[in-house]
Amino acid sequence: MKRCWKAVPHENASDMSQDEYEDMYSILLYEMTICWDEDLNNAILAKMWQRDAAHHPxxxxxRFCCSLFYYIEMWVEEITLAEYERIFCYVHLVISGQEHMAASHATSPTAATTFKPTLESFDNALDNDKAMEELHMNFGKSISFNAAEYYQHFGAPSMSTHAFQTTLLQAA
Structure with missing residues (x-):
């Protein structure tokens, strides 16, 4: 986190302006997605700023740590220290202008695949996360998922909470 904070150009050492924030995430989104659209990028940045700044100037x-961790969580494929480190390293390389080194170090989030997600699919994932937050169901990848609470909230028409918990116990 500290290396990323230091790599982002910002005038004030103790905080980051909206323009500085948007410059950083615009660069990250440009490097980590395909099918670039300036208007969609601006809409995504506005949503992210609203969430991360929470009405602060x-x-x-x-807030930077929370923001960056939330962003990283959108890219990890599994909940392992190595996976988080891989994405953090790639993000740091991009922020510091060394993204060309990522391919040689296999730190790119898409190094194992032949394609990057579209900017639109990132926007959809961001919207889905926001919808889950509004339902108090977005726990993040690194936090244990409470399946019983999920089913209580969304409902399983043919299964009571007791039946669901019994099924979980039998499966274990």
């Missing part, structure tokens, strides 16, 4: 260190 700037992003401080703590």
């Amino acid at each position: 700037t992003i401080n260190w703590a």
Whole structure:
């Protein structure tokens, strides 16, 4: 986190302006997605700023950490330290202008695949996460998922909570 914070150009050492924030994430989105669309990028940045700044005029260190971790979680494919480190390393390379080194170090989030996600699919994932947050169901990848709470909220027409928990116990 500290290396990423230091790599982002910002005038004030204790916070980041909206323009600085948007410049950083615009570069990341440009490098990590395909099918670039400036208007869609601007819409995504506005959504992300609204979520991360929470009506503050700037992003401080703590908010930056939350923001970047949330962004990283959207890219990890599994919940392992190695996976988080891989994505953090790639993000740091991009932020510091060294993204060309990522391919040689196999740190790119898409190194194992032959394609990058579209900017539109990233936007859809962002919208889905927001919808889950509004339903108090977005736990993040790194936090245990509570399946019983999920089914209680969304309902399983043919299964009561007791039946669902019994099924979980039998499966274990």
